Amino acid sequence: MANFERRVLVLDSRYEPVKIVGLQTGFVLLYTDRASPVIDSPRIIRSISNAYTVPWIVRLQNCSPRNRKAAGPRFSRQNVYLRDGFRCQYCNWTGSLLNLTMDHLIPLARGGKTSWENIVTACKACNLRKGARTIEELGLRLPRMPVRPHFNSTALFALRYGLNSHNIPEAWNGYVDLSVSNRLNEHRILGRSDDLAGSGNSLILGQLPAVG
Ligand SMILES: [Zn+2]
Known part of the structure; x- marks a missing residue:
């Protein structure tokens, strides 16, 4: 299971999630003024001359919201x-x-x-x-004809990173829509997704670039 405890959630100017980065990238964003802190952890990292508060969530200064209409789930x-x-x-x-x-x-x-x-x-x-x-x-009738689904963008974000109620850091709650990825996770927990792991069938998680 992915561990997000030492990761930083990056938001856009509308407080919607954009990406998850490692601590080092989080620090760089903050200390080059590209991002401002939203929620800090109680942890502090000390160098010889300075002390740095460890961020949990930061917000990008110049990131306008992406075109939400274009966002849709990948076909998989x-x-x-x-x-x-x-x-x-x-x-x-x-x-x-x-x-x-x-x-x-x-x-x-x-x-x-x-x-x-x-x-x-x-x-x-x-x-x-x-x-x-x-x-x-x-002579078959479908309950409904299939169409491209419209998961909202923050639900897609959770799917993309494999975030769900069980692994999301507490401080991130409220910033990510977990409804869709929780549904997927329930099936995993029930042992119903053995064939989703590593089957090479264009899985979202399998094709993600390295996170952070
Ligand atoms: Zn059937």
């Missing part, structure tokens, strides 16, 4: 499952992630795309049953 297996509530969209089954797959509504072989609008979560049995046919041919 994990995010498709999240969007669909870890349920087969054909039979409503939910359970071990080992038994979930991604299914093309219009099959690949018939020109279907791998996109938010053409992929749904399906259990292995339904995926097999459906084969290379379309839902119309099978």
